[in-house]
Amino acid sequence: MLNNKDLYRISKRVYREGILQGQLQSAGSDQARFLEKIDKDKMQRSPDIILKVMSAIYIAGLVTIPIFSLITIHSTLGSGIDSSWVTFVGGLSISGFLVMQPAVLLIFSFMFTWGLMSGGPYKWIHTLPLGKKDIERIGFFTFLRSINVQLISMSLVLPAGIVTSIVLVLGSEISVLSLVLLIITSIFLSIINLVFNLSLLVIISRKMAIIMGDQEVNSRKTNIIRVLSMVLYMTVSMGAMYLIQIAIAKIPELYVLQSWSAGTTNIVNIVLSILPFPFAGGYLLTIMAMDVSNVSGVLLGSSILGIILFVFLTYLVYRKALSTLRKITSTELKKYSKEKKEVFVEDIKIKTNGPTIAFLKRDFAIITREMSSVMILIMPFMIPLYMLFIPMEAQQLIGSAGLTFVMIMALFYVSMVSVMLVIGLTNIESGGSTITASLPISVRDQVKSKLPHFLVTIPLALIVAMLTKIGTSQFIIMISFALAFLPVIPIIGLASLFFKARLFGKMKHKIVLEEIKNENKFVKHVLVIVFTFVLMGVFIFISAYGFIYLGIAEVVAAILLYVTYNVMFPKQ
Amino acid sequence: MTTEKSAMVSVTNLTKSFGTVVAVNNISFEVKPGEIFGILGPNGAGKTTTIKQILGLLEQEQGEIRVFGLDPGTDDIEIKRNIGYVSEDPLIYKSMTPRMLFNFIASIRGMDESETTEKLQYYFESFEAVEYYDKLVATLSRGNKQKMQVIAALIHDPLLLIMDEPLTGLDAKSAKVVKEILDLHKERGGSVIFSTHILEVAEEMCDRIAIMDRGKIIAMGTVEELSKMVNKVGADLEDIFLKLTNQDESVNHIVKNLRNMMNCNKRS
Ligand SMILES: Nc1ncnc2c1ncn2[C@@H]1O[C@H](COP(=O)(O)OP(=O)(O)OP(=O)(O)O)[C@@H](O)[C@H]1O
Ligand SMILES: [Mg+2]
Numbered sequence: 002m003l004n005n006k007d008l009y010r011i012s013k014r015v016y017r018e019g020i021l022q023g024q025l026q027s028a029g030s031d032q033a034r035f036l037e038k039i040d041k042d043k044m045q046r047s048p049d050i051i052l053k054v055m056s057a058i059y060i061a062g063l064v065t066i067p068i069f070s071l072i073t074i075h076s077t078l079g080s081g082i083d084s085s086w087v088t089f090v091g092g093l094s095i096s097g098f099l100v101m102q103p104a105v106l107l108i109f110s111f112m113f114t115w116g117l118m119s120g121g122p123y124k125w126i127h128t129l130p131l132g133k134k135d136i137e138r139i140g141f142f143t144f145l146r147s148i149n150v151q152l153i154s155m156s157l158v159l160p161a162g163i164v165t166s167i168v169l170v171l172g173s174e175i176s177v178l179s180l181v182l183l184i185i186t187s188i189f190l191s192i193i194n195l196v197f198n199l200s201l202l203v204i205i206s207r208k209m210a211i212i213m214g215d216q217e218v219n220s221r222k223t224n225i226i227r228v229l230s231m232v233l234y235m236t237v238s239m240g241a242m243y244l245i246q247i248a249i250a251k252i253p254e255l256y257v258l259q260s261w262s263a264g265t266t267n268i269v270n271i272v273l274s275i276l277p278f279p280f281a282g283g284y285l286l287t288i289m290a291m292d293v294s295n296v297s298g299v300l301l302g303s304s305i306l307g308i309i310l311f312v313f314l315t316y317l318v319y320r321k322a323l324s325t326l327r328k329i330t331s332t333e334l335k336k337y338s339k340e341k342k343e344v345f346v347e348d349i350k351i352k353t354n355g356p357t358i359a360f361l362k363r364d365f366a367i368i369t370r371e372m373s374s375v376m377i378l379i380m381p382f383m384i385p386l387y388m389l390f391i392p393m394e395a396q397q398l399i400g401s402a403g404l405t406f407v408m409i410m411a412l413f414y415v416s417m418v419s420v421m422l423v424i425g426l427t428n429i430e431s432g433g434s435t436i437t438a439s440l441p442i443s444v445r446d447q448v449k450s451k452l453p454h455f456l457v458t459i460p461l462a463l464i465v466a467m468l469t470k471i472g473t474s475q476f477i478i479m480i481s482f483a484l485a486f487l488p489v490i491p492i493i494g495l496a497s498l499f500f501k502a503r504l505f506g507k508m509k510h511k512i513v514l515e516e517i518k519n520e521n522k523f524v525k526h527v528l529v530i531v532f533t534f535v536l537m538g539v540f541i542f543i544s545a546y547g548f549i550y551l552g553i554a555e556v557v558a559a560i561l562l563y564v565t566y567n568v569m570f571p572k573q
Numbered sequence: 574m575t576t577e578k579s580a581m582v583s584v585t586n587l588t589k590s591f592g593t594v595v596a597v598n599n600i601s602f603e604v605k606p607g608e609i610f611g612i613l614g615p616n617g618a619g620k621t622t623t624i625k626q627i628l629g630l631l632e633q634e635q636g637e638i639r640v641f642g643l644d645p646g647t648d649d650i651e652i653k654r655n656i657g658y659v660s661e662d663p664l665i666y667k668s669m670t671p672r673m674l675f676n677f678i679a680s681i682r683g684m685d686e687s688e689t690t691e692k693l694q695y696y697f698e699s700f701e702a703v704e705y706y707d708k709l710v711a712t713l714s715r716g717n718k719q720k721m722q723v724i725a726a727l728i729h730d731p732l733l734l735i736m737d738e739p740l741t742g743l744d745a746k747s748a749k750v751v752k753e754i755l756d757l758h759k760e761r762g763g764s765v766i767f768s769t770h771i772l773e774v775a776e777e778m779c780d781r782i783a784i785m786d787r788g789k790i791i792a793m794g795t796v797e798e799l800s801k802m803v804n805k806v807g808a809d810l811e812d813i814f815l816k817l818t819n820q821d822e823s824v825n826h827i828v829k830n831l832r833n834m835m836n837c838n839k840r841s
Pocket of ligand 1: 591594595596614615616617618619620621622623661
């Protein structure tokens with residue numbers, strides 16, 4: 002048996018191995034060049050750090066919710082509003098925070114963890130003379146490493162939020178005992194929550210890794226399940242975030258908007274507070290913040306019961322997560338399907354398509370099996386979802402100005418989707434294989450296969466987004482706005498694609514889609530993003546002078562783009 | 574292809590370095606139609622780097638390469654139409670099945686469906702790989718992946734085959750099939766460049782051999798010519814190889830040391 006410190010050190014190698022395997026896989030036929038770079042460039046060696054820090058910051062940003070809630074609770078308490086109602090809204094909003102934590106963790110950390118969950122990086126560990134228990138613990142440490150920065154952020158958020166709000170306002174208003182209780186509760190909750198969220202992440206990433214990596218027969222059914230479950234994952238997690246954000250925005254209104262009698266509220270409070278996740282924690286914290294004297298003993302009791310249940314639930318989930326980790330580190334991973342499909346020579350048949358269709362088919366096969374590229378397929382679908390939620394808030398903004406604002410935000414959102422598509426689609430090209438490396442591929446055909454995404458999918462998504470507003474008074478304005486900007490969308494996307502190709506790809510006299518010139522990768526990516534957004538900004542600016550000018554700009558841009566296309570990717 | 578009948582591939586003063594490592598150092602050679610050209614050399618000698626440059630997969634640095642009289646840096650598409658390439662490690666799209674893969678290849682190469690189907694069936698049968706046609710590439714064994722690569726390189730009847738250790742991972746029977754195919758290919762006037770570590774194979778198959786060491790070609794010619802160079806008539810390729818790469822002395826030395834060490838640490 003080795004001690005934990007040694008095992009933790011070993012887990013670093015496993016983690017690096019996992020990262021490198023991922024990078025190599027996506028480098029594909031470009032491996033030689035990639036390895037040449039990685040020797041020189043430290044940044045290439047830890048591509049995860051930027052994303053890690055970003056997600057940690059995002060998680061830290063959630064701190065505003067408890068601060069905001071606690072302060073509102075206190076300002077409303079004295080104003081004659083029924084305390085059971087304050088408890089209700091406070092409990093709800095803090096529970097919202099507790100739900101959002103795992104949601105954000107999942108969305109942002111999935112990319113790191115699911116590679117590890119496939120078990121690949123652990124294979125060589127088995128060649129070392131290590132005990133089973135040791136390997137299990139290495140598995141656990143490796144997992145921790147993959148989200149260490151996020152974890153630190155996550156465990157600090159709640160106590161930090163509480164302390165901040167105490168310093169800001171509460172300090173002078175409540176008793177020392179309550180303050181101490183509040184801080185202790187927040188630390189306790191933070192710890193339980195951490196374990197709970199972590200375990201959840203393990204279990205869900207593993208499920209996804211199994212679904213994605215289902216290696217057996219490639220039937221249509223498994224493909225559909227794969228795509229559906231990914232769409233579901235993205236929609237649910239993103240949708241949950243939107244919903245919660247909106248809920249948060251509405252909370253101040255809710256505090257003064259008591260809808261039921263105090264008696265009903267009391268019962269609702271008690272029932273909710275027994276539910277272990279997320280309400281028990283939300284309620285307990287609210288109760289502590291309200292000074293226990295303001296709360297009924299029954300409610301205190303029920304929320305403590307809820308917390309005990311939560312601890313128990315966490316224990317169960319934790320056990321499940323541990324056994325999941327155990328399975329991952331064992332070598333046997335794949336699930337084999339029962340029925341054996343016999344293949345005969347006659348079944349070998351070639352079906353050819355034009356090159357563009359062939360590329361599209363290949364892209365689909367790859368995209369649906371790699372989590373990192375699944376985003377590409379999903380992103381456009383998020384546009385309607387965005388529309389569904391955002392305008393609700395905008396109605397509070399006055400009249401047409403608010404509407405314009407919403408539409409402009411939607412357009413920038415579309416730009417973001419375009420950039421992500423550009424980056425994702427070109428990544429597929431770079432992650433080629435040695436077989437593609439030897440194929441006579443015309444770059445023009447390659448580019449053509451990317452066009453449908455920009456010419457059809459995104460514009461269609463915007464139209465669908467507008468259709469969700471059918472029947473509302475703003476529908477006509479919104480749909481005409483969207484139609485006027487429709488040509489801008491492919492223009493933006495393609496300009497961004499060409500720009501990225503120009504920055505990254507050149508081999509002798511022609512420009513290729515693969516990322517060949519990899520130096521200053523980060524700066525170049527930022528440039529592509531800025532370029533796209535500025536371009537969208539220019540169009541919006543022009544449209545302020547009237548749609549007629551927008552139309553002219555669109556025609557000019559389209560012609561320029563077509564010329565660029567022919568110059569950059571000439572017919573062979 | 575009409576430009577230079579005499580040479581399929583000509584490499585002149587080619588140099589390529591990675592940072593401080595000079596992987597290929599000023600080498601020149603030619604490969605003629607109907608010739609199997611072997612590149613031999615110890616690990617890290619620069620064989621793979623040379624091959625990748627010929628295909629235009631690495632940025633060219635110094636020297637000149639002509640394949641069918643064309644420059645791989647600019648005319649890579651035209652060149653690739655007539656080349657079959659087997660790379661050192663079989664990196665095929667893992668998330669595709671051979672079915673998807675070959676449909677993709679045939680589509681990109683614009684090949685005829687029924688004709689290709691026939692060839693593909695023939696190759697899959699010869700390599701006993703029919704049952705893997707609908708399996709994900711990720712699940713195939715090393716050797717079966719290699720078979721996919723080899724078939725993909727042959728399927729369009731290319732003029733020139735470039736194979737970087739094509740026999741790695743193949744079982745005896747499949748290796749034999751590959752060798753037969755290469756011989757047939759040569760008889761039809763095609764050329765082959767292939768790198769290998771297996772000296773018997775090189776001796777048996779190659780018309781001419783270039784021996785590389787530390788980026789340089791230190792000797793080139795038929796086996797007879799090479800054996801003359803080491804003043805040993807009838808010497809086999811192993812002797813020649815070790816002698817030329819100055820490894821004969823050091824191998825003896827290593828073997829002696831190994832003996833000593835293992836004798837000291839005899840198992841009790
Ligand atoms: N992408 C790269 N980045 C840095 N150095 C490289 C790269 N590719 C090759 N090298 C170096 O160039 C030299 C030649 O490598 P190459 O792969 O051509 O050798 P090889 O003859 O094919 O060896 P082997 O018999 O092991 O396949 C080696 O020293 C290697 O370390
Ligand atoms: Mg090699």
